[in-house]
Amino acid sequence: MNGTTLSTPQPHHSLHSSVTKTTSLTFSPIQSLTFRHRTHKRNHSFRIRCSSSRPPVVVVGSANADVYVEIERLPREGETLAAKSGQTLAGGKGANQATCAAKLAYPTYFVGQIGDDAYGSLVAAALRGAGVRVDQLSVVASEPTGHAVVMLQSNGQNSIIYIGGANVSGWPSALPREHLELVAQAGIVLLQREIPDPVIAQVAQAASKAGVPVVLDAGGMEGPFPPQLLNFVDILSPNETELARITGMPTESFEEIAQAALKCHELKNVVAIAVWLSFLLLGKIADNVVGIVVADCRVPTGVKQVLVKLGEKGSALFVEGEKPIQQSAILAKKVVDTTGAGDTFTAAFAVALVEGMSKKECLRFAAAAACLCVQVKGASPSMPDRKSVLDLLNCQ
Ligand SMILES: Nc1ncnc2c1ncn2[C@@H]1O[C@H](COP(=O)(O)OP(=O)(O)OP(=O)(O)O)[C@@H](O)[C@H]1O
Ligand SMILES: [K+]
Numbered sequence: 001m002n003g004t005t006l007s008t009p010q011p012h013h014s015l016h017s018s019v020t021k022t023t024s025l026t027f028s029p030i031q032s033l034t035f036r037h038r039t040h041k042r043n044h045s046f047r048i049r050c051s052s053s054r055p056p057v058v059v060v061g062s063a064n065a066d067v068y069v070e071i072e073r074l075p076r077e078g079e080t081l082a083a084k085s086g087q088t089l090a091g092g093k094g095a096n097q098a099t100c101a102a103k104l105a106y107p108t109y110f111v112g113q114i115g116d117d118a119y120g121s122l123v124a125a126a127l128r129g130a131g132v133r134v135d136q137l138s139v140v141a142s143e144p145t146g147h148a149v150v151m152l153q154s155n156g157q158n159s160i161i162y163i164g165g166a167n168v169s170g171w172p173s174a175l176p177r178e179h180l181e182l183v184a185q186a187g188i189v190l191l192q193r194e195i196p197d198p199v200i201a202q203v204a205q206a207a208s209k210a211g212v213p214v215v216l217d218a219g220g221m222e223g224p225f226p227p228q229l230l231n232f233v234d235i236l237s238p239n240e241t242e243l244a245r246i247t248g249m250p251t252e253s254f255e256e257i258a259q260a261a262l263k264c265h266e267l268k269n270v271v272a273i274a275v276w277l278s279f280l281l282l283g284k285i286a287d288n289v290v291g292i293v294v295a296d297c298r299v300p301t302g303v304k305q306v307l308v309k310l311g312e313k314g315s316a317l318f319v320e321g322e323k324p325i326q327q328s329a330i331l332a333k334k335v336v337d338t339t340g341a342g343d344t345f346t347a348a349f350a351v352a353l354v355e356g357m358s359k360k361e362c363l364r365f366a367a368a369a370a371c372l373c374v375q376v377k378g379a380s381p382s383m384p385d386r387k388s389v390l391d392l393l394n395c396q
Contacts, residue, residue, distance in 0.1 A: 055187030055212075056107040056133070057350060060179070060203045061094020062167040062194035062220070063112045063127070063137070064146040065119035066379075072154050088119075090126030091379050092146060092167065093192040093219055093343055100340075100347035100383040101190075102131040104369065106354070109133045109186075111179050111203075112195070113166040119145035120166075126380060136179055140170035146194075167195055175202050184210035187354040190347065193220030197229070204232035213353070215307075217346045218242040230267055230303045237307040237346050254316070254326075257308055261318035267302040307349060309342050315367065317359055327363035330371035330396065340379030345370040348389070368392045 069083040090099075098110035110132045114120030116139050123145060127134050146167035151159045180202070183189055189207040191200050191214065200216070207214045208231070216229075218238035222245065230236070244251040246267075249260040306318040312335075314328040348369035352362035368389045376382035 054107055055185060055354070056109050057098075057101040057188055057190065057347075057354060058109045058111065058183055058186035059094050059098040059101065059190040059347075060111040060183070060195070060199070061097065061190070061192045062092035062146055063090070063095040063110070063114055063123045064092035064148055064167070065089075065122050066091035066148050066150055068150045068152060068378075070152045070154075074151060074153065074159060088122065089378055089380065090123045091148070092123070093194050093217060094190075095123060095127055095132075096340055096343035096379050096383070097190050097192070097217070097347040097350075098127060098132045099130040099380045100344050100369070101351050102127075103383045103385050104348060104351045104389065105131075105386040106351045107133070109136060109182060111136045111182065113138045113140050113143070113170060115139070115143050115145040115166045116141045117145055119147050130380065130383075136182060140166040143170045164194075171196055171199050173198070175199065175206075179203070180206040183207050184212065186212045188212065188350050189214045190217070190350055191215065191233075192217040195220075197221070197223075197226045201226055201229050201232070204229060208232035215346065215350050216303075217342070218246060219342060225267075233303050235305040235307050236264055236303040237309065237349075239309040239311070239342055243306075243308055257310070257316065258318065258324060261306040261308060261316075261324070263302075264306045265302045265304065265318075265320045307346070309345055311338070311341075315345065315363055317363060319359070325360055325363060327360075327367050330367045330392065332371050332374050335374050337377045337382065338374045339377075340382055341370045341373050343379065344373040344383050347383075364393065365389065368396075 066089050068085075068087045068089065070085045071081055071083050073081075075081040092112075094112050095110060098108050102108040108131070110127055114123055114137060120139065124134055124137055127137070143166040144163065146163060146165040148160050148162045151161075153159070183203050183206045186207065189203060189212055191203060193200065193216075204214050204216070213234045214232055215235045215237060216233045218236060219242060225246075238246060240251045240257065243249075243257065243260050243264075247260040247263040249263060250256045251260050302320075304320045308316050308318070310316065310329075312329050314326065316327070317325045319325075345366045349362050349366035352365040353359075357365060369384055372384035372388055372392060373382045
């Protein structure tokens with residue numbers, strides 16, 4: 001989303017910081033929706049779910065309630081303004097991507113955290129309504145559901161105030177076994193950077209260990225990637241701005257974008273190597289230090305595939321050692337609202353990939369889904385169903 005983002009500082013501490021492993025569900029302040037059932041029932045349903053012939057898309061990420069207010073202008077200090085309209089919709093990059101994958105008729109699970117509040121109920125209901133499995137959506141009683149106030153001004157500018165809430169706080173320092181098992185049985189795992197880095201890294205590592213492809217959308221937090229993380233990521237997906245930020249390189253022309261993608265293939269910076277060496281020196285101790293992501297013995301490496309989203313200019317996939325594949329944006333009849341285009345693109349690409357389409361076909365499928373998305377207001381309401389995408393592709 002474009003505009004000014006005012007973010008309330010969110011501590012990345014975990015309620016579980018004094019608990020090394022979340023092995024005892026009884027003592028965990030996190031209450032998964034499934035925990036309301038007896039454990040043996042949960043295990044039973046898990047076996048049934050995973051017997052599906054199509055290994056699911058598993059999205060681990062953020063879920064938000066986005067409060068949209070349409071205003072003439074921003075209020076001045078001390079001023080109260082009446083909005084022209086107001087609407088609250090489910091959002092968050094994780095929930096958006098899960099919604100998109102499910103709407104494309106692919107079995108999809110969402111793993112994330114909400115608070116025990118009305119926004120949480122709204123988000124869970126929206127995910128369920130789109131066909132997303134929310135068995136592993138956890139309720140954190142001590143945190144509010146992540147939410148954002150999106151102020152849409154009449155000059156077309158958006159200003160956003162974001163409260164991370166349960167997206168950024170209250171995660172266990174070690175993820176529950178159920179989450180990691182689900183990830184290991186996925187067809188593909190989608191991650192974004194709106195939840196804490198240590199959570200992302202644990203998921204990526206579990207997926208990678210099980211041979212499950214990992215797609216990391218670079219949208220969300222702006223800090224550098226944790227060392228080692230890219231070892232476990234198969235596809236990194238930034239937009240132009242994120243690519244420039246990650247690499248510190250210009251991304252104006254295609255040649256510059258190609259150079260920046262090349263740098264992503266080689267993201268072995270001095271800091272990452274130094275941290276990696278200190279991991280090795282710390283050895284086993286590192287496992288137990290809260291905030292340390294993963295202790296892995298591999299030298300930090302870059303990422304082999306970079307999927308760059310270029311707005312109305314389209315997209316490009318850079319695979320290390322191969323010729324880049326470019327895809328133009330599919331012309332939309334009328335561009336109404338580009339919110340959610342990036343999430344739609346990433347999720348549709350992942351669905352196409354797990355269904356076995358070629359890389360070129362994946363790009364086309366994703367471009368068609370995103371083209372439909374920009375023609376409808378909002379994020380999740382604009383995500384297309386499978387038939388609409390196929391119809392659009394057939395008439396191209
Ligand atoms: N005006 C447009 N017309 C048609 N397709 C578009 C348009 N804008 C974006 N797209 C499609 O959506 C894809 C993703 O858009 P974009 O590059 O804006 O992602 P993003 O910056 O990550 O988006 P977001 O605003 O969701 O963060 C593009 O690669 C393109 O295929
Ligand atoms: K939209």
